Structure formats: C-alpha cells, structure tokens
Amino acid sequence: MTQEIQRMKRKVLLMGKSGSGKTSMRSIIFANYIARDTQRLGATIDVEHSHVKFLGNLVLNLWDCGGQEAFMQNYLESQRDHIFSNVAVLIYVFDAGSKPDAEERDLDKFKEIIAAISQNSKSARVFCLVHKMDLVPEEYREELFKAKQQKLKDAATSDTQITCFKTSIWDETLYKAWSAIVYSLIPNVSTLEDHLGAFAQITDADEV
Numbered sequence: 001m002t003q004e005i006q007r008m009k010r011k012v013l014l015m016g017k018s019g020s021g022k023t024s025m026r027s028i029i030f031a032n033y034i035a036r037d038t039q040r041l042g043a044t045i046d047v048e049h050s051h052v053k054f055l056g057n058l059v060l061n062l063w064d065c066g067g068q069e070a071f072m073q074n075y076l077e078s079q080r081d082h083i084f085s086n087v088a089v090l091i092y093v094f095d096a097g098s099k100p101d102a103e104e105r106d107l108d109k110f111k112e113i114i115a116a117i118s119q120n121s122k123s124a125r126v127f128c129l130v131h132k133m134d135l136v137p138e139e140y141r142e143e144l145f146k147a148k149q150q151k152l153k154d155a156a157t158s159d160t161q162i163t164c165f166k167t168s169i170w171d172e173t174l175y176k177a178w179s180a181i182v183y184s185l186i187p188n189v190s191t192l193e194d195h196l197g198a199f200a201q202i203t204d205a206d207e208v
Contacts, residue, residue: 008057010185011086015113016093017106018067021131021169025093026050026064028169029178035169046071047083054182076112080120084113087121088185092128094152096144096166097135103151111155118157126162127181128152134168141166 014022024038030052044066052060065075065083075083092110094103110128117124130148133141149164156162165177 008187009059009061010088011061012063012089012091012181012185013083013087014062014064014091014093016067016131017072017095017102017109018069020067020093020095022064022067022093023048024169025129025131025167025174025178026062028174030062038169054186058186060182060185072109076116080116084116084120087117087124089181090117090124090126091181092126093131094128094148096130096132096148107151107155110152114156114160118160122159125184126156126160127177128162128164129167129177130164131167133166133173134170 014026016022023044024033024035027033027038028035030050044064046066048064048066050062050064052062054060063083065071090113092113094106094110098106114126117126128149130145133145136144145164145166152164153162163180165173165180167173167177
C-alpha cells in the first residue's frame with residue numbers, strides 16, 4: 001500500500017525569479033484566492049511545500065521555490081540532489097514584462113536549472129509559463145509570447161521537451177495552463193478517457 005501511495009505522489013517544482021508571480025498563481029489555483037487578494041502575499045522564503053490531492057490517489061507534492069538569487073544558487077549547489085531528484089514536473093515562471101538584461105539573467109538561470117533536471121530527473125516534463133501577460137498591450141501579446149517561447153526552447157538541452165503557455169491571474173489562461181499540467185500527471189489517462197467516453201454514450205451526455 002505504501003508503494004502504491006508513493007507511486008501516485010508527483011513531485012512538482014514551481015520555480016522562477018522573485019516577483020514573477022509563482023506564489024500568487026499557486027494561491028489562486030489551490031487556495032481559492034481571487035486575483036486582487038494576491039497583492040498582500042509576501043515573497044516565498046526558501047521552499048514552501050504543499051500537498052494537493054486529485055482524482056482519488058493522485059497527489060501533487062508541490063515545491064514552491066523562492067526565487068531570490070541566494071536561494072536559487074543554494075538550490076543549484078548545496079541542495080542540488082535534494083531539490084532536483086525525483087521530479088515529475090518542473091514549472092518555470094517567466095515575467096512577460098522583464099527588461100532585456102533581466103530576461104537574459106533569467107534565461108541563464110533557466111539553463112542551469114534545466115541542466116540540473118536533466119542530470120537528476122531525466123523523465124521530468126518541463127512547462128514554462130510566460131506570466132503577467134495582462135501587462136502587455138493586447139496587440140503585442142502573441143508576438144512577444146512566440147519570441148519568448150523560441151528563446152526558451154533554444155535554451156533547453158536537446159533531450160528536454162518544453163511546453164509553453166501564456167498566462168495571467170486575471171483571466172482563464174492560468175487555469176487552462178494548470179489544467180494541462182495536472183492532466184499530464186494522470187496515470188493511464190487514455191484508459192480514463194475511454195471510460196468517460198463510454199459513460200457519456202451510456203448516459204447520452206454531450207460532455208462529462
């Protein structure tokens with residue numbers, strides 16, 4: 001039974017520079033905050049752990065990692081094995097409004113983190129959230145997102161598959177991104193979909 005529980009627990013790293021919006025999105029998705037209430041949240045100190053249960057036995061073991069430079073270096077050096085081992089998913093949050101020099105520093109740190117993930121958790125999935133898109137004028141959002149997405153894919157190692165989303169706490173994009181991430185963690189998802197499809201047919205439902 002203990003092995004079964006362990007198999008259904010998924011370690012998820014939530015990373016990104018300080019101020020990128022990691023804790024705000026976590027609070028909205030998992031603690032029922034509304035967007036305006038996140039303004040009173042403080043910076044994350046070191047690593048905050050939380051466990052979120054989905055679909056019976058699936059448990060997200062979420063590690064919200066503080067993004068201050070000293071913490072990031074500590075993760076990559078003295079805590080490297082502890083932080084980056086047995087990771088199912090890395091979620092890296094980028095601030096869409098970063099200035100070019102800050103963006104380059106963020107990309108450099110991302111490269112180091114991808115290297116640590118590749119070394120310690122080869123099968124981990126990597127999701128990048130280009131966040132705070134609401135601060136970008138609407139006519140420039142798609143262009144900016146595609147440019148950042150290409151930079152992120154160029155920064156990754158050849159064996160790392162990256163999925164990118166543009167997100168904001170002020171609309172549905174945040175929920176869509178996190179839904180896709182959680183969906184990727186569901187074991188035997190195709191079997192579940194088949195069962196739901198059969199159930200929909202039996203009940204004559206349009207959707208389940």
